[in-house]
Amino acid sequence: MSIPVARAASGVTDRDLVLSVLETGEEAAFRELYRRHTPRLFQFVLRFIGGAEMDAEDLVQEVWVNATRRLRDFRWESRFETWLTAIGLNLARDHLRRRKRRGEPESLEGDLPVAAAPHAERMDLEAAIAALPEGYRTVLVLHDVEGFKHHEIAEALGITTGTSKSQLFGARQAVRRLLGSAKEGNHAAYGQ
C-alpha cells in the first residue's frame, strides 16, 4: 500500500496534529490534517461510489465529522490515513445502500470527470471500475487501487479472506470483459 508520508515539511506528524485538536480544539491543526488527507480520501470515495462528485464531497465531510468525534478513541494501531479510509468506506457503503433502496442506478458513469483522465485507457479503466457491482468494485478498489491486503479487506468489510479473494477474482474478470467490450466498441466506431 503506497501511503504518502503523513508528515509535513514542518516535521509535525499526524499524531501531533491530532493531539492538538484533542487538547485545544486547534483549528489550524485540523486544517493541516484535512489538507494532508482529503485529496486521497476524496479520490477514494469518488471512485468507490462511482464518480458522483457532489455526493463524494458530502461523504468526505461526514468522514471528517465522524473521525473528529471519534479521535479520542483512535488507538494508533494503524495509520491515521487507513483509519480515515475505513470510515470513508463504511459511509460510502451506507450511501450506496441508501441509493439502491431509492432505486437509483448503482454507478453513475456519466459523472466521471473526463478532464481528469487524459488517457483513453485510464478513462476506460475508471469507467469499468465504476460499472462494477458494488461487491466487486469494493474489493477491487481496496486491493488493486488502494493496496489493501486481503486480511485487511476482510476485517474492514466483515467478510472472510476467501470471500475477498473470490470477489477480487470476479471483479478482475468483469473489468477485463468491460475493457474488451469498450475496445471493440472503439474499434467499431473508429472503423466507421
Next chain:
Amino acid sequence: MQPMDSKDLAPDERAAFDALPRARSPSEFLEERVVGRLRREQLLGVARRRSGRGWSPSWLAAGVAASVALFAAGIVVGQWLATRSTLEAMVTVQQHSAEQAATLVQRSSSAYTAALAALARVPASADSSEVAQGKAAALTALYAVAEEMVRLAPNDPVVVRILQAFDQRTSTDPGSNPVSGGARQVVWF
C-alpha cells in the same frame, strides 16, 4: 491491456491500475464547510487568541516537565520547612510545658484553696453530709498532692511530715485513709 486468464494482474494491467490518480482535490469550499460544521458541533475551538501557533507537543512536554520539577521542589522545600517547624515546635512546647505546668499548679492551687475556703464558710445549718463529702475530697486531694510532691521533692521535710501524718492516721484508723489506691486515681469527674 492484455486479457489474462490468470487471477493475477498482468504487468500492463498493474501499470494501468498504478496510473490511476490516487488524489483529487475537492472543491475549495469543502474545507470551510467541514470546519464550519465542526465548529458548530463544538469539535473545534475558536481561533486561538494568543499569537503564533498553539501548544506544540514539545511545548506541552516542556510544560509538564516544568510542572513536575516545580512540584518536586515544592515537596522538598515543604518537607524542610515542616522539619524545621517541627523541631522548633517541639522545643517551644517543652519550654512552654514547664511554664504551663507551673501556671496550672498555681491556678489549681488557688482554686483548691478558694474552694476549701468556700466550704469553710458554709453555715453550720447546711447539709452535714455534703460538707463531709467536700472535706473528704479535700483530704484526698491533699494526700494526692503530697504523694506527687514527694516525687518532686523527696527530701522536702514539710511534704514528708504531711505523708507521715496521713500514714499515722491510717494506722490508727484504717477507714480514714483518704486514698487507698494511690494518689493518681484522684479523679472526681
